[in-house]
Amino acid sequence: MKRPNQIALIYSKVIGINHSLSFYLLKIRGLQGGDDSRIEKITCNWPNKLIIGHQCNIENGVDFRILNPLNESSYIKLGNKVFIGHACEFVCNEKIIIGNNCLIASKTTINNTRHEYKVTANINTQPIISEAIILEDDVSIGTSCVILQGVTIGTGSIVAAGSVVNKSIPANEVWAGVPAHFIKKRT
Template sequence: MNFFNLMYRTLRWGYRSVSYLFQYVISIMLLKANLVSFGRGLKSNGIPYLDISPSGKMSIGEDFKMNNGGRYNMIGRQQKCCFVVSQGAALVIGQNVGMSAVAIICSDRITIGNNVKIGGNTVIYDTDFHSTDYLQRKNWDQDVANRKSAAVLIGNDVFIGAHTTILKGVKIGSRSIIGAGSVVTKDIPQDEIWAGNPARLIKIITS
């Protein structure tokens, strides 16, 4: 280790320490400003994006960890974690949950259980965003009024691989694993491994 390497490591450590403290404080302020309830042990690398409607609700359990932006969990397509909760909707995140660069868009209800790990760039949508009728899509008011939403439920101890898409109305059973890059369009029972587009059963997990 030469002088320049030592200086570089020292400066990097100092920058990261100050940066983490600043990002943590801003993240806490954003959560409180959006009336998000959260438990002890929250860790935020980077600063998330939050858009919580005044009539929407978001709650987070203890020991929540999230990575936001290009410096953390560098697996490609880096972005902030994005949480959007519409009017009257509810996003509930359990205890000891970790996620990186996710986008969770909640128009109805999304529930994430305890001890869930969500890989980088995963997106969870409980809405179609637009009507499936092309005539209704020509008119913005009709398009919005006729879009469909359905609650998403993710059980305890689930592991979701990076770049996965989870669509409206899906229920994922406890302890199941979703392979990276999957598109989940229907319910997944507990203790199963699914992957693909659309996701399909790969293996049943046996103890």
């Protein structure tokens, strides 16, 4: 296999500087923590509502979206040594807490909001309902999963790729499917 040429190496360094600048601008806007983390190009509309732990790795295209920045319980907190794959989306109107040593694969959506759907009013005028989402320590989420409002995923649990999690998962279990259901205990 050929070694990268000089242009590829220079390009890689320029991209690294761009990521550092982007992270620095988010810090100026209020992002908390993450000093020893590797953070690529991410978006966050309210960085003062994002707390990043130590030694995290956040890849390109991750979107942290805070819907109500004036709500004190509306924030996203990542523990230490968290990995978030590219193109993940966090939609937060109530707290989203990710524990230590968690892995969240690419294209996963974590959304803690939904609309009511009563027939007595138009759908676009329905109130928003929000419930916290908590991933405890040592949780693994496969690629392209959806984690919905009110869910707690217990320590050491695994969610298989493509699953939709709409109810809480106990510790040390493997879940999969749409909607996600129990597969087996983790041994």
